[in-house]
Amino acid sequence: NPKTKEQIENLLRNGRNKELRDRLCRRLTFGTAGLRSAMGAGFCYINDLTVIQSTQGMYKYLEKCFPDFKQRGFVVGYDTRGQVTSSCSSLRLAKLTAAVLLAKGVPVYLFSRYVPTPFVPYAVQQLGAVAGVMITASHNRKAASSQKVYWENGAQITSPHDKEILKCIEECAEPWDDSWNETLVDTSTLMRDPLQKICASYMEDLKKICHHRKLNTQTNLKFVHTSFHGVGHDYVQSAFRAFGFQPPIPVPEQKDPDPDFSTVKCPNPEEGESVLELSLRLAEKEGARVVVATDPDADRLAVAELQDNGRWKVFTGNELAALFGWWMFTCWQENRSKGSDVKNVYMLATTVSSKILKAIALKEGFQFEDTLPGFKWIGGRVKDLLDNGKEVLFAFEESIGFMCGTSVLDKDGVSAAVVTAEMATFLDTKGQTLAQQLMEIYKIYGHHISKTSYFLCYDPATIKRIFERLRNFGSPNSYPECCGAYSILHVRDVTTGYDSSQPNKKSVLPVSKNSQMITFTFQNGCVATLRTSGTEPKIKYYAEMCAPPEQSDLAFLEEDLRKLIDALIEHFLEPSKNGLVWGDPLPGGHDSVPLSAA
Structure with missing residues (x-):
């Protein structure tokens, strides 16, 4: 890549040896959300070369683990990030990821369009692929990117897979023939586009957690949605239709993808009212009481509600989890099949999150577990529970990450947004708001x-x-x-x-x-x-x-x-x-x- 090569040559010419060492003497490592770093030149940054190297390492490891790798294939998705100065964009990095695998004879399911992060783990399971990668930096600042890696179970990878992949990256750091050849995406017969199939299947599966469709079709409540310049707009609109709602009112300035995130200082809805200003003002203008905000890759959700005093309440992740936990369990009780045992029902949270679900579980008789921080720990544990005949209703991390149901074994802002709308609609028929119901939950469970x-x-x-x-x-x-x-x-x-x-x-x-x-x-x-x-x-x-x-x-x-x-x-x-x-x-x-x- 001529632009990242030029960055290194400039550092060398200007004698900036410390920065050269920082960039070239460390490699990317797996954190709570994959291989993530700023985009730019160097082995500890995200760029064409490091993406090729990490994909080659993944190929080598997956080839050892799955004899049928070349029959089952690999999923690749991407968001809308881009950086002109280094020629890095999510689409380009996704094509290079695909090229490495296509050159080795692996079928690749590369989405033809940007998608929410949850679509990749969902597709891995639906298509029976051995693994998948999402190119995204989620809510991080515009200079960042990452390869988020999912295993065949639809959950993010944990140890020992992460450590073994890193070893394999070291063993094959030299790019192979055709690893740079992104034209393979257009010419290879092994290329598949899963977009239509996965989108249709996802929206159909979403209906499994829709419990009041008739109310949804009749409600007078209005909702505003902001996608924070990311991928969420079209998919949240579709999700609302799947639940019977009129689509939410979009924030026009933030509806379309913009890798510069031009209307917010940081594309993180968790930061609260300061970054939600445009959506709150639009909601006041349109007479909408509830605002839902998905982060740029649509895997997290913030919610704000207009109170009777004219002020907005922006719910914390822990507060939303209390509402989701109550709602998902209430819906389970109302729809439970004969013979279903509450002791086989589970909810999960990361250990740094509120223990409100534990309190609800103790009173209602279902099971609660906590995990290390990061949805990679939740996803794997949920899969284990499902494989052992348990029923998982909900899981969360306090940083506004929610998993409603088990169609996706990762946090999912699209499903959480529409479940919020249904919950608000149901409460509205009882003359209650989300904030009032939260207080009721605390009065019952502590x-x-x-x-x-x-x-x-x-x-x-x-x-x-x-x-x-x-x-x-x-x-x-x-x-x-x-x-x-x-x-x-x-x-x-x-x-x-x-x-x-x-x-x-x-x-x-x-x-x-x-x-x-x-x-x-x-x-x-x-x-x-x-x-x-x-x-x-x-x-x-x-x-x-x-x-x-x-x-x-x-x-x-x-x-x-x-x-x-x-x-x-x-x-x-x-x-x-x-x-x-x-x-x-x-x-x-x-x-x-x-x-x-x-």
Whole structure:
């Protein structure tokens, strides 16, 4: 690629040896969402060469695992990202991915048009392919991209597959003959376009989680949808029609794909009201009470609702999960078949997410499990449960990722958007809003008050120092016993596999050495986690206080949680000392930042 080659030559000419080392002496590794990085020149960046190398590694590994690889094929999808300066675009990288495999005689199901990320895992299962790749950077900034890899079970890959693929990439880094030949996409007889079949099948399967179609066809509620300059518009419109709704009103400035994300500073609907401004203003103009926002690759969903006081409530991921959990279980109860056992019903969440589903499960008798952060852990576990005759209704991660039903074993903003619309429509017939129903859920199952936000940190050495200090807090190999005035009851460190609450001191969750994550359970019942993002330069914190339904003084709980978070930031993260930059608060996030921390 002449443009990425020129980047390297410029660095060499200008004597920028440190940047050359940074770019050329590290390789991409699998995080919580595949091989992700900025687009540009270098082995730790996403570019033509690294995509070819990673695909060659995948081919070599898949050839070992599947004798029928060349009969079953491989799925490739892409979003609408592009970067003129490096000639990187999702479409080009998808064609190169396909070319590597076509040149080796593998049938490739390459979508002829951009699709939501959930369509790739769905297609892998529907078409019986051995694996699939989605070229996307989801909600990350415009300079990023990734290869998100799915296994034959329709779930993102986990260990040992990720490690074995990385080994195979190292073993065949030199591009093979024809690996650069993207014209194979137009000439090979092994090329397949699954778009129409998969889209039709997906929309048909969506109807399995539609329970009030008649109400949907009759509702006077209006909905606004923003696709954040990404792929979601057409697919959300189709999903609403599949449920019997009139299509939602699109935000015209954000309806069509735009790799520059020209109307938002960051294409992440999780950032809340500041990035949802255009959709909220349109909803007020059109008389719509509910706004649904899919991120650029349509695998995540934000929801806002107009309240009686004229203000908008932007729900957190944890709040939406409470609503989805209640809704999916209510619909299951109303439609359960004779002989179905509630004990065979499951819901799942990542361990940094709210425990509201656990509270509902304890009261209603179904099963709840938590996993490591990242839907790759949820998807694989859901498949195991389904294979063992269990029924999974819902799963989520707090960063607005939701899986309603099991047609897709990954988070899916398209299905979550239309389920939200049906839930709001049903509640409207009862004279209730989503926000009012959320309060009812807390009154029945207990109040769950959570706060989530993050600091930006671009220096890996600083991040490592922060977490190593927590593992040697006062003396070697010892964790903190308190955080300011708050006593710590238990510590779990999944990076090292330690858990003080277990008799053998070993974590029940799998060890995750490539990421940093420590959870503190406090004497007052609060659970707080510090972890690094798997996709962005962030140190995130998650904290939740749970109280019984009869608890009346919620203001006290919120204040106690706020003070604990202040202590956590001051004593454990030391932002001013470590040069951390306060991130934009997430919906419901921490909003009383000490000036020293900011």
